[in-house]
Amino acid sequence: DAKTTQPPSMDCAEGRAANLPCNHSTISGNEYVYWYRQIHSQGPQYIIHGLKNNETNEMASLIITEDRKSSTLILPHATLRDTAVYYCIVRVGDTGNQFYFGTGTSLTVIP
């Protein structure tokens, strides 16, 4: 699975959009970009995933660049409950293998 690079920490004002970047320059054509988050010591929570096209669900939007070497997770209106560590994971779909969680980005939403 391709390696990802994320900033270690970010702040965002409550009510504003949180834009979390992820670099995955060695991504292969059959690898998906997944985003999870972990709120202090709770189980990782699935947010969204995509292959090539931008994706949106009730939690967030995922923007993948045309060359697929980077992506951005967007939380449109951040709330205090969005304070968490966010993990960007690149992985071949349907392998049954583990998800490799790196160190992620610690997002703090500020009142």
Next chain:
Amino acid sequence: DADVTQTPRNRITKTGKRIMLECSQTKGHDRMYWYRQDPGLGLRLIYYSFDVKDINKGEISDGYSVSRQAQAKFSLSLESAIPNQTALYFCATSGVDKRTDTQYFGPGTRLTVL
């Protein structure tokens, strides 16, 4: 009700004791996983199972065993607990949807071995 449940949520035990952590899911998924997380580190896979008759070792299986009693249940056992098995343990499940197998995690069990 939660889709993936783990019991117990917290457990303190002594070195040498046998411990079982249980995981149940109502998502109807075939695949189940056990991970552990240590402070400041990512999750590491212990065991995984693709169906009731399938058990596979993960990255760090030494000192652990598992049992897949049914599609919905996957238990992790520590036959003789040792202090360096103190960690957060997470169960996860996945099914195959549109050629991907997104994993969904339980709330975790905090295990302390004294």
